[in-house]
Amino acid sequence: MLSMLHAAGRHGLQRLRCSPTPLAVRLPRAARSVSTGGGRAAAQPLVIGIRREDKNRWERRVALTPEHVERLIKETGARVLVQPSTTRIFSNAAFERAGAVIEEDLTKADAILGIKEVPIDKLLPGKTYAVFSHTHKGQAYNMPSLQAFLDKGIRLIDYELMTDPANGKRLVLFGTHAGYAGMIDGLHGLGQRLLALGYNSPLIHMSQAHVYPNLDCVNTKLRHVGDIIADQGLPDAFAPMLFTFTGAGNVTTGARAIFDRLPHENVTVDQLPSIAKDCRNPRYRNRLLALQIGAQDYVERIGGGPYDRAEYREFPERYRSVFAEKIAPHTTMLVNGIYWEPKYPRLLTTADLAAIQRRRDLKTRMLAVADISCDIGGSLEFMSHASTIDSPFFYVDAVNGVEHKDVEKPGVQINSIDNLPTELPFEASRHFGDSLYPYAKELALGNVGGAVLRNAIICQDGALEKRHKHLEADLSKLHGIRVADSRRKSVLLAGAGMVSQPLVEHLARTKDTDITIASNNLDEARALASQFPGTQAVVLDIADSASVAKHVKASDVVVSLVPAPLHPRLADSAISNGKHMVTASYTSDEMAALDQRARDAGVTIINEIGLDPGIDHCSAMKIIDEAHQRGSKVRSFISWCGGLTAPEDSGNQLGYKFSWSPRGVMTAGLNAAKFKVNKEVREIPSGGLFRANFARVPLFPGFAFEGLANRDSLQYADIYGLKLDEMDTMFRGTLRFSGYSEVLDALLRLGFLSLDPSSAVSKCPPSEFLAQTIGLDKSRTDAALVADKLAQALDTTPSSTLVRRLMLVFEELGMLPGQGSGAGMLTAPTALDALSGVLQKSLKFGPGERDLVCLFHEFGIENADGSYDVQTSSLVAYGDPEAGQTAMARTVGIPAAIATRLLLEGAVKTRGVIRPTIPEIYTPLIDRLAQCGIVFTEHTKHGAHHSLQQRMAWN
Template identity: 35%
Template structure:
């Protein structure tokens, strides 16, 4: 909607994709809030912000403001700022801006007035649709066909990159009312506590604290709090009537909780820690803490305590699992709340500032509440609950209704007063609006004028991530809402209630083949989608069932992929097949998918056997999508994102060097190979023997697999704290074509490598020389691990004579040289139980597996899976680093890097997260119909990599780019 008075031409806006009429002005429309919300007095832009926008656009902007007598800023102030105050917004408005969702009739009126061709328009609001809220399904449907060119940008989704509390990249909201909700919520909670105590026969200064809206401004409200605090400290003759000290507990750790804490600081409360609450239970009301312990004064002096209650103080792991924040968010079903037992009995008031979703344990469930209230007839201490989050029947399950500013609380179980007001910031409307306006102004400006000054890339990124609908189409990751909209439309067509969502479309049926080490994170992604039904098929049914975890949209089925009839039936019953099976199984699965016209997604490289199925897949309209893991997977997706920009800017890649690897974190690497296994060791061992082909410093290099380890790169400097080396990874040359880098001759470097800690390659090369990585079967199954080493090594020397364990030193010396007996290799062989035991030591507890064919690499992989496994509390890490050199048309050179450093935790390894979740997010894009390509391919098209990378970023797997 960018227009110019001087250039009358058709331009394009990235937030509105159709062409524009030749009208002179871009128009911003500032809505009045829904008249039914009588207390909603906020505004998204203050008169000052409107004046600023108009002054900087030099006559190219018009602002319409709907007249509203109750808004915290008067119509006359907007008129003075240069806006046009109107009874209702005109059809000329390009951006419609408000706080909360508008009345449906206003939306329909504005869209219907836009004419037959439709008017492209951006709507910015807290729409309350992106969580699938049923009551706003009709609103969401309003922006979809038959309406055209409508884009919905949700304030709640406006986020920008930040660093989370765990030190990892995250995204934080840029425009919110959270602090004001917390501040006002604390004021309401204190005032309500005064009333609740009075019902118990206890008078207190809190009874006389004005409610926030009565103060008018934040400054005046803070003054009232300080005055109340002075009254608390100077009060005497007040009896607690057995209630004990007044204790206010605040849950949460975000802006809401901070706002509440700041107001309690104005009251000058005495702060205590969560683990000190029990000490207050039977103490006089005025006990205070000191460095020397607890000091008691006159029992008649009234005192208020407060406590910030971190999640770690009341969420505990089941079956002895220690609380871990990352683990809790990834696998909440493994945890439970003990708030009702450990925290609530000592609180007078709860101020709840922590949100809740159905996959997390409730802070207090109704069953928890029953035990808290008890049956002895003794009244509980808890008298007031202020639920700022307004999650009806959510984290506090007994909060089962909303309240309003004019009816702020209701009486709940045990006589508690409960408040759940969803527009708390409106009580301090002018202050809250000024804060919000300052935060959202850059994004309103960017939506109006895409080429305006400021941080264009960052602001566009924030706006794009906040879109739910663009040009009448629901975007990822919100496509799961579409069936809800269709069901609502169907119910309206059939004469049902306009708010009915009982009718639902058929769920998307995903078949997951395999239940091993990377299945857990993939299942989490699928199970989080209510429109998906997941079937986990495995020959280990108990393992598959362990992933179900009472999820209603997940089932486990027994399946041996060697049973072609059963496999065919499972594939035919699905919409999309996702395979975690070893790569050799994929062609057979793919043939069933082609037969039944089902799509297949895997994390494995596209093999020649799979590529041979390309024509058959295309003929049936089937997608066989591979390489959707970490490496291959995220590496290609991250590269394609950079290369898309390179192409757009008309630059040329002259060098591409990529490294990727999965390693233990340094503290867990003090073992042979400096490596531990979070998945199949055999894959690591065989990868270290692949042929390699690459280009470095304008020279083409080919390495045979038996030379790969000896020709490793001894030092790779990427992260200063990590001592890394590297191995060439397979054939890099085809990536010139796969990535669209141009001719290989035009590239100085074209290299893909695997990262390991220094020392890995030399030691593994010794193991290779000893025959431990061989794929040729031994003549017999060894009786123990010492004989395994002897048989493997002897065959390397071509010995036909019968050998005994006593011959092993000579065999080792012949293979590795005389220094082998005092080298790192010898120490490693001892630690791996491959050398004869000291007579006083106990034998290895790891049995030789009874394999039909005793292949050394299989036996060695089995041994390593036990000897080099992760201990409890140890983490792995996944590393990725791309380095591009670009040449611009003007001859300048630019360096671009993309890097990922992802750590695992006790609930899931980094490898399983980066492979499993990537696979699942890509598969969901296929299931949602967002990938139009057919045939055999990898994640090289934007329709795959863009949405998958976005979804990964939302769960904390972020590839960081730097352009220099």
């Protein structure tokens, strides 16, 4: 196949160079009228326009080559206008010799052909456009573009929809060339990786696809590399070198066409165990191995039984992937061309990859992945983003949950370029033009009535075609965002702390948004930005109003993950500059005071869109609204939420480790609280939470929970649209493991949670901080004196359980006399800040440890018929240390990212300072959370009563 393509390509180039078309042919005239874009009638001559590709500097392809243009002019009498380009693979002169007119202005064209999406401001009204529009699946980032096609009365023909009426197969595509380029780049990357590991190999001579002028040059290089493999062999340490290919379409066909030019042997899955046992066989040093697999090779039926293709397609949940067990341990490079949907089991999960990378006997396996399908977060869970031609490779160290770009560091190499065909622009353009030419000819003759073109029309005359009417729902989400606003979007993220990474990752999955990470810690911001191509990091001093205004003005949405007291400064600038904003913090009085200003400015500021507050509101309001719609009344509402440590990793006296700011955890314990339980309103003053705790919170039998009341629960009756006087219970609380409150209450009484400036510490080790806080002479102290002082301050004895436990706490924190510098030298404005610094270093999560998030709502619902139900909604999520994400970061960062995306899409019409308690936010947010694996489980007990409130034990 490749050799035929090359011969045709050489012939085409020769014709272009030697057969210029006379001027008389370039400017034909004709006598008939035809139907053009927008349904209007146009007089001859017909004019076809070929636009200049301008999506990025690498895009050098063209829809029709000069050879095709020459044929089109001769066979139809059409006039062809070509926009000038200095980067296109075919020169302006080549098109002129073919008979085209080089013309910047395409307004005289009736139909315009391109490849990539057309910038909205460059769309010409009333024309017919044929492009890859990426709109027919309702892609949110391109809905403004589709709206522009409608508004401008354009007939849109999408190449993806040009299919064979007989079998539905696509007719005009670049898949094979993506396979060519992806395999070339993969071989190049593997050669680089082997060298970085200290091994020379024949593959080091391969370059990226765009380096080669054409596929003839690629073939020459492959022949030379193949000769070296046959003569000198492959590195002994990595033989046998197995390339595993998935998929059976054009992508994989193209990849195999490249690979098959190297010396190789085809093998089957059944042969892999024997090949592994015979790995020292010299035959494997002078050839590569190729394994082509389908679903029947890498999935098995759960519970046993043969693979059934029809069953697998209809009930994929009955199957699981065994790729990690059967095939991955033998694979050197995975070449992925698979088509995958979420309903199918993943080929390889992040946990699978981590298990492989932990095995010392597999250190020479799974070196690289050429993910030509570029399915982000798809069949390969750890494939987190598309790479670029400029920066084609990144590395995933699943054991440590790290992505990086250092070829010498641990990790599997990922090549996931999403515009691979443009690396081979000549052959790709010629192949594409060959496929497109018959339909370009129909366009030139004014005929769009054939089945192929007719079925590829998405819209014309300002209306969607019948088969695409479902896109109206996607367009409706724009809510007024029109052509002028439909440029690329920009998000300013203020803060680069613990929960920022999942937020940026989620936003970066779509390709219409530029992200700027702004922080007073530039190194931290850069470290985060470096994980996501195209994301930039800048310094931001929130006290500098001019700097804040500059960055806010350049964004569409501001996301504030800075400390809560700083939100109002950003919000003030957002309102002044007409920008929407998202925060995960509680709505402070200062933020609430900005509500009217935000409304007047047409600005939405979504607060409380993290975990708690955040998705707890969403889950609660869904059930409350459903109850009200049924005519039922909510008589009781209890909500518990906790960011905790997984039980197996909670082996310290607090039973707690920190997946977010320790200062935030400590200061939350100083809040006052107010709630209603069993018709009784109770209040806890500031500083009293730990002592007035719920000693037993029996949500799940496997967890020993205690709890603390969370701020003013009563205000949420009004926020949630409930009538407090009709309710027996209104309570929101925070979960901890048993024993936590006793320790924190003691630390509070001892002064470690003081925010008084007089408690400041300066350049002292933790042991001196301990002595200073409890009132001991730092120069003459020991453990016994510490215990005596603790007993005296807490009105107990040195041998008491409480003092013994506190001594263990201080030992764990490295604060006892003689423990050295522990957490390092401390300088802090208050004792609470100093303690937070110690906790941050001493109680952080170690490698492989994970956190836990638990959210639980219980509703007592009185139905219209007088019956009573207890309805629950719960969420339990664990962190994934192999992916480098905590449960806390995911359940705060992802909801904030989804809210940001809803604002960018124009899906939120409500203006002012709001919470996610309205359906236009919580409905799509719950749906999108589920797509990210954050799922609420709901249960209803009919005829039950207040089951939870009767079992909670309050001190």
